[in-house]
Amino acid sequence: MDLIFGLLTIAAIYLWVLFMDRFFKSCSHYGYIQFLKGTGLEIKFFQFSWTTTAFNKLLLRWGGDNTKFLNLWFNLGLCVSLILLPTSVYLLLVAFFQNFVSSASSEENIIQPVIPGINLPASEIGYYSVTLLFSSVLHELGHALAAVQEDVNVINVGANVMFILPVAYVNLNSDKLFSLNPWKRLKILCAGVWHNLLIAFLAYLLYTSLPSAFSPFFNFGKEVVVTEIQEKSPIIGNRGLNVGDLISKINDCEVDNENTWYKCLVTLRTKKPAFCIEADVVHNLDESVHLKHSESGIVSCCHSDNKGKLCFEYLDSKDSILELPPYACLPGRTVIEVSTNFCMADPHICPKDTYCFRPILMNNTNLFRIKRVNQIDVIYIGPVSDLVKTVTVSSYIPKYSFLGTQIPDVVTKFLGYLAMFSMGLALVNILPCLFMDGQHITNTLFHIIFASHLRTTHIKIISGIVTASFTLLLVIHCIIVIWTKLN
Numbered sequence: 001m002d003l004i005f006g007l008l009t010i011a012a013i014y015l016w017v018l019f020m021d022r023f024f025k026s027c028s029h030y031g032y033i034q035f036l037k038g039t040g041l042e043i044k045f046f047q048f049s050w051t052t053t054a055f056n057k058l059l060l061r062w063g064g065d066n067t068k069f070l071n072l073w074f075n076l077g078l079c080v081s082l083i084l085l086p087t088s089v090y091l092l093l094v095a096f097f098q099n100f101v102s103s104a105s106s107e108e109n110i111i112q113p114v115i116p117g118i119n120l121p122a123s124e125i126g127y128y129s130v131t132l133l134f135s136s137v138l139h140e141l142g143h144a145l146a147a148v149q150e151d152v153n154v155i156n157v158g159a160n161v162m163f164i165l166p167v168a169y170v171n172l173n174s175d176k177l178f179s180l181n182p183w184k185r186l187k188i189l190c191a192g193v194w195h196n197l198l199i200a201f202l203a204y205l206l207y208t209s210l211p212s213a214f215s216p217f218f219n220f221g222k223e224v225v226v227t228e229i230q231e232k233s234p235i236i237g238n239r240g241l242n243v244g245d246l247i248s249k250i251n252d253c254e255v256d257n258e259n260t261w262y263k264c265l266v267t268l269r270t271k272k273p274a275f276c277i278e279a280d281v282v283h284n285l286d287e288s289v290h291l292k293h294s295e296s297g298i299v300s301c302c303h304s305d306n307k308g309k310l311c312f313e314y315l316d317s318k319d320s321i322l323e324l325p326p327y328a329c330l331p332g333r334t335v336i337e338v339s340t341n342f343c344m345a346d347p348h349i350c351p352k353d354t355y356c357f358r359p360i361l362m363n364n365t366n367l368f369r370i371k372r373v374n375q376i377d378v379i380y381i382g383p384v385s386d387l388v389k390t391v392t393v394s395s396y397i398p399k400y401s402f403l404g405t406q407i408p409d410v411v412t413k414f415l416g417y418l419a420m421f422s423m424g425l426a427l428v429n430i431l432p433c434l435f436m437d438g439q440h441i442t443n444t445l446f447h448i449i450f451a452s453h454l455r456t457t458h459i460k461i462i463s464g465i466v467t468a469s470f471t472l473l474l475v476i477h478c479i480i481v482i483w484t485k486l487n
Helices: 002-026 030-039 056-064 067-098 122-149 174-178 182-213 258-267 279-285 332-338 384-390 406-429 437-450 456-486
Strands: 041-044 047-052 154-162 165-172 224-229 246-250 275-278 309-314 327-331 354-359 366-372 378-382 391-394
Touching: 002 030, 002 041, 030 041, 056 122, 056 154, 067 122, 067 182, 067 406, 067 437, 067 456, 122 154, 122 165, 122 182, 122 406, 165 174, 174 182, 182 406, 182 437, 246 258, 258 384, 258 391, 275 279, 275 332, 279 327, 279 332, 279 354, 309 332, 327 332, 332 366, 332 378, 384 391, 437 456
Parallel strands: none
Antiparallel strands: 041 047, 047 154, 154 165, 224 246, 224 391, 246 366, 275 354, 309 327, 309 354, 366 378
16 A cells, blocks of 8 residues: 555656646746756656766766776676576576476566565665666666777766666767677677676675674674564564564574565465374364355364364374364464474474374465564464565664664665666676667677678568567566466
């Protein structure tokens, strides 16, 4: 709801700005028109465009200095990018065919579109926008410096903000660019991908070194600390979670940092817990009635008036003692608190004299036993989204009471998104798809390979077919992944 409200607010602002833009232009407002020309700003439907020549001299100076180093630098980038091209094509093909393997889940897909509010937390959309802008600026800087190195004019640079997504760009003299020797042209075309790879590598190195950098002030790798809980969260309260709680486990899943916290929650979407319970507990507390089957196929063995009771299914009953019932109506909290082991694996192994029982829950709900350090466990029944959307945790546990987790959290998320998006941009941009660098890279490679065997028109046709095929493949893959996640 917050995401939808935010997007609607942004849309309303865009429409208001567009209306005022059209109004001032229709009135031929001289000051406003001169302002747009002077700043290079252009307002379109849900889009802002900005162009400038202010950086041209700076780019000429940077590209003109250290020419030997830059020549070596971009030649190395060319080699690395040409190695990445078949790798990226292979990864796309694997990701595409994964969609048709029944055992593969959407989370396992190698290439996935990033969708705010679905596989990207809506609260972190600012990181998405900033890292995307940063990655695209350095990407375009690579193209610009490589072009200057080869005496290709930089016409202007700019940025587009398409709704909430900022993207930088550089306009080069296309006639000069495509009149170059093919290898020199490739060097310019691959420069952006090369820079994205380096950004991803450096960001990842910094990301992995953060625990050591913050170690004098924070503990890392033991538990996670709850830093925020929304007021309307159903898991907040005396028996629930509170800010400052240290969490070490969710059911039988170890939690030692923020990544494992989310991995555990993703796993629990489909993994229902089962508990090892003593036979005496079942016999003494069982209040089961005749079995009832709902329209959805859910079995109920508890009376509707038995609040706090859950219907438990006895697993592996055919291999165990007969006197235990196949279903038992038991007090959920009491049973889970006295249980010391989980039995999720198959076969369901439990310690001696205990037996595996699984609570029967609705399809969209799960049971969580959240282990807290030096406090009683929190037991909660509800959807995984209650924890994902309303509880925020941090991997960094302050050693001193006056410290907060904001600085390490912000730096960690920024570097994580930067590494992920820069690598993603490199992999997608090198693909032979329309509107990607890979379209021109593939076309140039085909000219190098087939120039002595085929006519230019035939090469263009082959290149066009390959580009169209991979574009269609990528679009279909993205549609399937998005559809799977929405359903």
